[in-house]
Amino acid sequence: MPLSAYSPRREIHHRSIDMKAYVREDGLFDVEAHLVDTKPFAFARIVSPVPLPAGAPLHDLWVRLTVDDNYVVRAIEASSDVTPYPLCKEAEVTLSVLVGERIASGWSARVKERLRGAASCTHLMELLIPLATTALQGIIGARREGQTSVDTSKVPVKLDSCYAYGRHRAVVQRFWPQLFQPETGTPPDTAEPEAHST
Incomplete structure (x- = not known):
């Protein structure tokens, strides 16, 4: 384990986030996120008299951004497989306000401005921020695929x-x-x- 030794403890929550970037045959890029929240114990819920079993997901959410070569969002899709309330699934369509936006400086602020609070699902909104850096890393990597070296004179660097x-x-x-x-x-x-x- 790369971190220091820890004090005696017990797990109380597990959030797993997996993100992947893909290049499509049509030249666009798909960037996907999958979030799963679980508890290691039976968890009492407002919506049911029966506790959620240990290890069963509280949230199981997916988001896909489709972007072009200039990092412009061409499409966005969400799927809420498991949510606390059935109503939560309605938030999937709220992400469409970001179609046409460009992943660049200020992306996080635009996402929060458009989707914060009751405008959308907090968890879907939060996934969009690291999805942007996953898109950047994926597209940059695809552009260098097959190269054996990098000419730094052609690599823009953002100082600081x-x-x-x-x-x-x-x-x-x-x-x-x-x-x-x-x-x-x-x-x-x-x-x-x-x-x-x-």
């Missing part, structure tokens, strides 16, 4: 978009030296950078 891409860090110094800016009063970062997936 993450820790490794800090303008004063070794990754930028090594691969984009023209953009490197050492921290004032601090020697340059000399750590050897590892390969980055983007």
